[in-house]
Amino acid sequence: MNNELVHIRGLKTYFHTFAGVIKAVDGVDFSLDQGEILGVVGESGCGKSVVGFSIMGLIDAPGRIESGEILFNGVNLPDLDERDMRKVRGKEITMIFQDPMTSLNPLYTIQAQMEEVMKLHSTMNAEERKKRCIELLDDVGISQPASRLKNYPHQFSGGMRQRVIIAIALASNPKLVIADEPTTALDVTIQSQILKLMKRLVREHRTAMMLITHDLAVVSEMTDKIIVMYCGRIVEKGTRDDIINRCRHPYTLGLLGSIPNLAARQKRLNQIPGMVPNIMQLPSGCAFAPRCDYVQEKCRSHRPELLEIEPGHATACYYPVERQL
């Protein structure tokens, strides 16, 4: 049985600015099965959010999807017109945003904001909608949900707002949830609660999820598969185990090395030397070469392709490292 939900092939999303073309996403391929959780990891500006927005068809000018396919249940999303795309957004694919403080409209009660999606994408009547709201709020762990329906966003704390946002994202039983840094704005204790909640809910609803984050610690707890992006390209992808325990790309290794280790006493955190290169003046070879500890002559002149090194585990590096943390 083929239960592949999303298949992205050769996706290129460029931004045409006055200063030149920014290749925010430059040839990305990956697939996602139903009910699977995929982590998309990378530093700021590596194009991971743009992948999410490309799937949603929410790339604003001057950005544009240049080429590539985004197959969702076999339908190529960029081919859909705005009208059909709106039926996918919020119904089949929903999004969870980074900042719970601004992603709810301050002027409406949370019931009104939850029902908005239901009104748009279902034929439920007022009573059913209310029942569903209570159910959803209960699901995301808000106590006495019925009494909180008429509350406004400012009456909730950050963590609770994110719970409400998750409830809204799940309201229409989507096939795919794209979570764009869902826990970045929350404090650490709330983070793990929210992550556990999200994991439980997507498993229960058999919803696939794309978790976009810069935090490898987050994805290592949550995901089935991980892709690591650098400067608009995938540098390594594989199962969670592949990436966390057997990573081969020096960049992934650097990311993993920079997670603080509580068991060992460290004076300084490990870091990746240098900075992300200007995306408009990428090096001619491997984009990571200037910062790479294992760089060789070939890396500076030729760009490595993403190649499978074992089934399901691919890396874009000429000299894949053996893990040595």
Add this chain to the structure above:
Amino acid sequence: MPTIIKKNQAFWASEFVHNFRGNSSAIIGSAIIIFFIFVVTLGPSLVRQNPYDIASLELMDAYKPPVWLPGGETKYILGTDGQGRDLLASIVYGTRISLLIGLAAMFCSSLIGATLGLIAGYYGGRWDGVIMRIADVQLSFPSLLIALFLMSAFGNGIDKVLISLTCVGWVVYARTVRGSTLSEKQKEYVQAAQAAGLPNRKIIVRHILPNVLTPLIVVATIQIGTFILIEASLSFLGVGVPITKPSLGLLVKNGFDVLLSGLWWTSVFPGAVIMLIVFGINLLGDFLRDELNPRLR
């Protein structure tokens, strides 16, 4: 019922009301405005003459001075004009026309200006360019000049004054609303609404409009005063309201011809009323601006 009482109590206990009570200029401003609302609603039935009814005029009573000056009569408290019209009655009726024009122009131009501002701010790009360049060009001319030009093309009449004022006034609203729309659009709830599949039209009306209403209200309040002033200037220049329905500005003009002959009251009293109304509106407008703009607090 109890929720209504609770909401009422919440309003009276709010910071807004508290600040209002502590702000004497806001209280004076609203007192002036409330007074003039009474004048225009009840005034016509209190004054003893209808200045539009030519049959009721006594030409013999022309240019009577105010009651406290020698020659003044108690039935003409503020004196009379050249046709023997009671100046108080003229002012009451004139205030009605001035305020009506000010309010109506505010509604029309905020409707048009807010719509264009929302479109420009939300869609950006070509729409934004066209709308905002028109606005920029228009702002490089004095608004009175544009209104004057339009009035000389249209001719006299209250409806034409209204059209001219709307053509002049929408710019301020459009710019204000566009600015707020741009900053609201950045917020994630707009992205969230897009991601939920809401059509743009609905996002604008349901999500952005309510959030840009605050600056709109502030600008609208202050603009009423501006509109009243522009209308008064137009009428003073003889291209505003028709002579049969005099507004305050036209009353000033009528008296201006004889001002230097010592018959000062015919133009000073209507002028003072214009000043008082605009003053009251500005006081209240300033309070609203300070109160509703969190950055100024």
